[in-house]
Amino acid sequence: MESLYLVQHGKAFDEKIDPERSLTPEGVSETNAVASYLAKVGASVDSIVHSGKRRALQTAEIMARYLGVKSVNAVGGLNPNDDPSLIASKLSELGSRVMIIGHLPHLSKLASLLIIGNPNAQLIKFKYSGVVKLGLSNGQWVIEWYITPELIRQ
Secondary structure, three states, rough: OOOEEEEEEEEEEOEEEEEEEEEOOOHHHHHHHHHHHHHHOOOEEEEEOOOOOHHHHHHHHHHHHHOOOOOOEEEEOOOOOHHHHHHHHHHHHHEEEEEEEOOOHHHHHHHHHHHHHHOOOOOOOOOOEEEEEEEEOOOOOEEEEOOOOOHHOO
């Protein structure tokens, strides 16, 4: 694996308003802005995987449209409270430049597990529609950059 993009889904409706928790108009707008920015700076993604939840699927579809990604699939092990070691053990099977779209606290735990081996240390404060790019350096995952909707608007 060459690059790993970790993405928290866009802002979603509260479950009381929308039981499927679709993206809000703001969530769609912010995700479009981030995806457009990634396309402009040349982010290269071969495949996108996401949890089966609607908000993650919608975020994945937006990212795929901007980045020209044809392979978009729901996979197990990406739900909010899933064990991050499940997906960490399958990373090599996913391809060389993969985007994972998921939820908290799972994404935070996955990032910490990959970077320092401890899923309980919070290294990154994820934000809706935010993207963290990890890369391998001498066999160790490192943070290459982090983009949030707020940074793009500046």
